[in-house]
Amino acid sequence: MPTLPQVLSQLQFITQETSLLGLFITASIILLWRDWRSLILALLIQYILIGIILSRLVRPDIATLKVMIGAFICPILFLSVRQVSAAESPFRSGESRIFRLFLARLDPRGAAATGFVFRLLAACLMILVATTLSASLLLPGLPPSVNTAVFWLIMAGLVTLSLTEEPLKAGLGLFTVFSGFELFYATVENSLLVTGLWGAVNLLMALAVGYLIVIHRAGPEAEL
Amino acid sequence: MISPALWLVILPLGSVPLVYLLRRLQAGRILAILVVLILAWLTLRLPTGQAFAFMGRPIGLDHLSQFTITLLFVSTAVLFLALFFSPPFMVRAVHSRIEEDRRIFYPMVLAILAFFVAGSLSSHIGITAIFIEAAAILTVFVIQGERPDSVRAALRFLILMSLATPLFLLAAWQVDLYQLSGGPGMARNLPQITFFIGFGFALWLAVIPFHSWLTTITAEGSPVPAAFVLIAFPAVAFSTLIHLLIELPWLVSSPQLVRAIVIAGVVTAGIGGGLAIAQRSFSDLMGYTALYDLGCMLALLGLGGREALPAVLAALSVRALALTLIAVGIALIRTHLVGDGLPLVRGLAWQNPLALISLMIGGLTLTGAPFTAGFAWRWQLVRSLAAFNAGWSVLLVLAGLGVAIGYLRGLRIALQMDGRNGESIRLPLSISILAGVLILLCIVVGFAPSLLIEPIQRLTLTIAIPIR
Numbered sequence: 001m002p003t004l005p006q007v008l009s010q011l012q013f014i015t016q017e018t019s020l021l022g023l024f025i026t027a028s029i030i031l032l033w034r035d036w037r038s039l040i041l042a043l044l045i046q047y048i049l050i051g052i053i054l055s056r057l058v059r060p061d062i063a064t065l066k067v068m069i070g071a072f073i074c075p076i077l078f079l080s081v082r083q084v085s086a087a088e089s090p091f092r093s094g095e096s097r098i099f100r101l102f103l104a105r106l107d108p109r110g111a112a113a114t115g116f117v118f119r120l121l122a123a124c125l126m127i128l129v130a131t132t133l134s135a136s137l138l139l140p141g142l143p144p145s146v147n148t149a150v151f152w153l154i155m156a157g158l159v160t161l162s163l164t165e166e167p168l169k170a171g172l173g174l175f176t177v178f179s180g181f182e183l184f185y186a187t188v189e190n191s192l193l194v195t196g197l198w199g200a201v202n203l204l205m206a207l208a209v210g211y212l213i214v215i216h217r218a219g220p221e222a223e224l
Numbered sequence: 225m226i227s228p229a230l231w232l233v234i235l236p237l238g239s240v241p242l243v244y245l246l247r248r249l250q251a252g253r254i255l256a257i258l259v260v261l262i263l264a265w266l267t268l269r270l271p272t273g274q275a276f277a278f279m280g281r282p283i284g285l286d287h288l289s290q291f292t293i294t295l296l297f298v299s300t301a302v303l304f305l306a307l308f309f310s311p312p313f314m315v316r317a318v319h320s321r322i323e324e325d326r327r328i329f330y331p332m333v334l335a336i337l338a339f340f341v342a343g344s345l346s347s348h349i350g351i352t353a354i355f356i357e358a359a360a361i362l363t364v365f366v367i368q369g370e371r372p373d374s375v376r377a378a379l380r381f382l383i384l385m386s387l388a389t390p391l392f393l394l395a396a397w398q399v400d401l402y403q404l405s406g407g408p409g410m411a412r413n414l415p416q417i418t419f420f421i422g423f424g425f426a427l428w429l430a431v432i433p434f435h436s437w438l439t440t441i442t443a444e445g446s447p448v449p450a451a452f453v454l455i456a457f458p459a460v461a462f463s464t465l466i467h468l469l470i471e472l473p474w475l476v477s478s479p480q481l482v483r484a485i486v487i488a489g490v491v492t493a494g495i496g497g498g499l500a501i502a503q504r505s506f507s508d509l510m511g512y513t514a515l516y517d518l519g520c521m522l523a524l525l526g527l528g529g530r531e532a533l534p535a536v537l538a539a540l541s542v543r544a545l546a547l548t549l550i551a552v553g554i555a556l557i558r559t560h561l562v563g564d565g566l567p568l569v570r571g572l573a574w575q576n577p578l579a580l581i582s583l584m585i586g587g588l589t590l591t592g593a594p595f596t597a598g599f600a601w602r603w604q605l606v607r608s609l610a611a612f613n614a615g616w617s618v619l620l621v622l623a624g625l626g627v628a629i630g631y632l633r634g635l636r637i638a639l640q641m642d643g644r645n646g647e648s649i650r651l652p653l654s655i656s657i658l659a660g661v662l663i664l665l666c667i668v669v670g671f672a673p674s675l676l677i678e679p680i681q682r683l684t685l686t687i688a689i690p691i692r
Contacts, residue, residue, distance in 0.1 A: 161383055170379055174386055181390040188397055193281065197354045201361065201389070208364040208382060215368055216375045 004064060008055050016056070016145040022049045023149050027156035028123050030172045031163075032116060036081045043172055044074040046153075050179050053146055057187045062195060066182060069199045073175065073206040080210030081168060084217035114163045122163070126155040141187050153180025167216050171209030178202065227276050229285040229345055232293065235263060236338040244331040256330035257304045260337070264297035275347075283345040287683050288470075291537055292463035293341055299455050299544040300333060302662075306548065307448045309655040310555045329449055332366045340460050347471070350396030352464055353389050353424070360385035360457070366449045367441055377444040381437040381453070388427035395420035399472065414474070418481055421468065428461040429522060431488045432495050435515050442511030447558070450507075451551035454514045455544045462521065462540060466533065466689060473690035476528075482691055485526030490609070490616045493519025497623025500630040506557065506564040506583055509630045510550050513590045516627050517543055520592070520605055520620065527608045528691025534680045535601045541676060542597045542669070546589035549662040553582030556659070560649050572638035576649045580638050582659045587631035589666045591624050597666045600673035 002010070022045065029042035047070025054063035130152035139147050153176055160173030182198075189195065226234070239259045246252025267290060275284035285293075307329060336359045343355030360382065368378040398417045425431075430438040442450045469476055476482055496515030503509040521539045524532060556579035557564045557572065572580050585596065592602025602624070609617040669676050 165376060165379065167375055167379055170383060174383060177387065178390065181393075185390070185393060185397070189393070194350055194354070194393070197351065198393070201354055201357050204358060204361045205382070205386065208361045211365065212368065212375045212379055212382075215370065215372055218372045 004060055008060055011052055011055075014049075014052055016053060016143055019049045019053050020145045020149050020152075022046075023153060024127065027153055027176055030169075030176055031123050031126075031156050031160045032119050036085070036168055039168065039172055040074050040078050040081070043077070043175060044070065046176065046179055047071065047074070050183055053149065053183065054186055057142075057146070062186060065195070065199065066186065069202050070179075072203055076203075076206040076210050077168065077171065077213070080213040081217075084214055119163060122159050123156065126159055127152065130155050139184050142184060146183060150180050150184045153177070153183065167209055167212035171206070171213070174205070174209075175202075227274075227278070227283075228270050229274075229283070230278070232263060232267060232270075232285075232341045233338045233345070235259065235266075236334040236341070240331045240335050240338075243334060247327040247331060253304070253308050253330055256334060257301060257308065259334065260297050260301040260304060263337070264294055264301060267294045267297060281351060282347050284347065285345060288463055288466060288687060289344040291680070291683055292459055292540075293344055295459055295541060295544060296337060296340055296456055299548060300337060300452065302548050302658075303448050303452050303455075303551070304330065304333075305658055306552050306555065306655070309652060309658055310448070310552075311559045311652055311655065328365055328369055329452075332362055333452060336362045336366070336456070340456065343460065344463060347467070348396060349399065349421075349464070349468060350393045353392030353396070356428075356457075356460060356464075357386060357389040359460075363453055363457075367445050367453060369446060369449060371444075374444055377437070377440040380440050384427050384434055384437045385457075388424040391420045391424035391427075395424065418475060418478070421475065422481070422484070425461065425465055426488065429458060429465075429518055430492070430515060431519075431522070432492045435492065435496070438515055438518075439508070439511035442507050442514070443505075447507065447510070447551040447554035450510070451547045454510075455547050458518055458521075459540050459544070462525070462536060465525070466536070466687075469689055469691070470687060476691050482526055482528070486523050486609075486612065486616075489519045489521070489523030489526055490620060491519070492516075492522065494619050494623045495519075497620075497626035500627040501633075503630055504566055506550075506554050506566075506569070506634060509587065509627075509634065510547070510554065512630070513550075513587055513627050514543075514547060516623055517546075517590045517598075519623075520602065523609060523616075523620070524601070524605045525689065526691065527605070527612060528689050529608065530688065531604065532689050532691070533684050533687055534677055535604050537680045537684065538673075538677050539598075539601045541680075542589060542601070545597060545662060545665055545669075546586045549582050549586030549589070549659070549666060552655070552659050552662065553579045553586060556582065556651065556655065559651070566634055566637050569634065569638045570640045571642040573635075574641075574648065576651070578651060578656055578659055580635070581663060584631055584635060585663050585666050588628060589670070591627045591631070593624075593628060595667065595670045597669035597673070597676070599670055600677065 026042040026046040026049065030039055030046075033039055033042070047067055051063045051067030051070070054066055057063075131148055133151045134144065134148040137151075138144075139150060142150065157173045157175075157177030157180060160176060161170055164170050164173070186195070236259060239255065243252050243256045243259075246255060267285075270285055270290070272285050272287050272290050275282050277283075339355045339359035339362070343352040343359070346352045346355065364378045364382050367381055368375060395417050398413050398420065402413060402417065427434050438454065441453055445453075493516045496512050496517075496519055500509055500512035500516060503512055517539075521536055521543075524539065525536050554564050556576060557569065560576065561568050561572075569580075589596040589598040592598040606617050606621060609620060
């Protein structure tokens with residue numbers, strides 16, 4: 001079985017720039033997509049990319065710990081959505097799917113104002129903001145590409161949070177903001193106590209988001 | 225050997241599994257009440273000022289933490305009693321809701337209290353923030369309480385509280401750097417530290433425009449859990465802020481920052497009071513009243529001076545008392561009505577006078593009306609603010625009037641006669657006595673504020689906020 005340094009050396013072909021490109025894609029998926037499987041997969045890939053970047057900036061075991069926390073968060077979210085989506089029938093309580101889609105269009109809280117095109121434009125705008133900010137505001141000890149990644153993840157997460165009231169999307173937005181923050185914070189904070197507590201808080205948060213997902217999907221709002 | 229202060233964390237955490245296992249029985253609730261009362265007694269008995277290391281970090285119980293933790297335990301004990309004595313709701317669907325709330329509320333709150341105490345004992349702002357974040361995450365379960373209708377309140381609370389934590393961690397890192405470098409070398413980072421801390425506290429203290437978590441919790445949540453959140457989080461946030469100001473006095477060396485704190489407080493109170501007029505239910509009104517009160521406390525802290533600290537601590541105590549009374553009033557209304565919307569409470573004065581009196585006294589206390597417990601510190605705030613800026617003090621008084629008008633609107637509707645006026649609701653003696661004691665306390669402290677302020681002044685003799 002390969003050791004951690006061997007695994008990391010095999011991942012040398014993934015440069016910081018490639019990782020940044022990957023983070024642009026994963027956070028964009030979290031911002032744009034609605035399919036929950038793609039969203040959770042994007043979050044998992046995002047954690048792996050962050051782990052790869054961090055392995056070159058901090059102790060490899062700390063970077064691995066971050067990936068492992070992400071690897072625990074994603075199944076918690078997956079199982080929560082899976083539990084309720086399995087229980088949901090496409091034709092519930094005599095309503096046809098078309099009728100429910102029609103109701104959703106009539107709903108003033110619906111997604112019309114924050115449709116795909118709007119979110120795409122928001123994502124493009126955030127890429128511009130992140131690159132501009134990273135050019136003018138250099139975070140200490142970070143290479144330029146990682147600097148951009150930090151700003152991009154925080155911006156993309158905040159926009160995701162502001163465009164949704166759905167627990168899964170909001171949770172993913174929050175984890176994206178936290179990922180951006182950790183990408184910087186892990187390089188400056190050496191305390192194992194703080195790192196451990198922060199990891200525990202992330203896992204607790206995944207449980208709370210999972211709980212809200214289950215409750216939300218079971219409630220009347222989810223029918224629309 | 226375990227430090228005595230750590231028992232304040234171990235005891236509530238240790239009792240969580242037992243209370244959870246007994247959650248369907250009365251015994252579980254009684255156990256939770258006893259644990260919290262014992263913790264309140266223990267907090268008052270523990271020696272203060274002894275610092276010790278835990279996992280390489282200094283922790284300790286000082287006078288301010290002792291006050292905050294005691295306030296948390298005592299107010300939680302009263303809220304536990306209020307929920308324990310509250311009669312079940314009459315409407316079947318709502319009845320099942322309150323039972324679920326009760327089952328989750330007791331064990332979760334014990335765990336939340338443990339995290340609050342851990343955060344209060346720590347003298348590192350980053351670790352305190354992480355413990356408060358953990359408490360906020362557990363509070364999501366308390367706010368939601370297995371209600372399937374909406375997750376908006378819990379989600380907003382989780383998001384806004386969580387966004388504050390990275391800011392505090394960054395501030396802690398910068399503060400550590402500043403202190404390690406001896407100060408001058410890092411002077412250029414001071415604005416950054418101030419920004420992180422200011423923004424973080426704005427999120428924690430529901431400063432406008434980050435107030436939505438506070439008002440949504442009261443609108444959507446059950447009254448007693450909502451009161452717990454509205455009492456506990458601001459109490460811990462204010463305690464942390466005061467600790468920080470005392471330990472890092474250079475934070476408030478800038479007059480612009482002090483001015484910003486006062487403006488944030490006045491704007492929050494002004495908008496809270498202004499919006500309170502238009503609320504259509506007592507639950508909504510509770511949220512905006514609490515927002516107005518928070519704004520006033522923030523302004524009071526920003527004005528500083530020798531009397532600011534005892535006044536803020538007195539305000540936190542009065543807030544706990546008034547919010548508990550309002551929560552009891554709303555819970556009593558919901559024993560015979562499906563909601564507490566103003567159109568629904570017509571004739572309440574004849575059917576359930578105790579609920580109405582609880583709401584009015586609680587609401588007017590938070591408004592700072594004369595002859596209530598909230599008057600003394602509010603009077604001090606208006607006088608200090610008038611010396612600072614007369615226009616702002618007028619705005620604050622007008623905002624207070626807005627809240628009072630909100631409650632008087634409710635009173636006017638409750639006094640209107642309808643067909644059910646003859647049917648008086650019989651309430652259990654226990655909840656009536658609890659409501660009566662809380663009402664009496666609000667009035668007695670209103671007539672004799674020294675009963676509350678003098679012990680607090682003795683406690684804070686050696687502490688002063690570094691704002692002049």
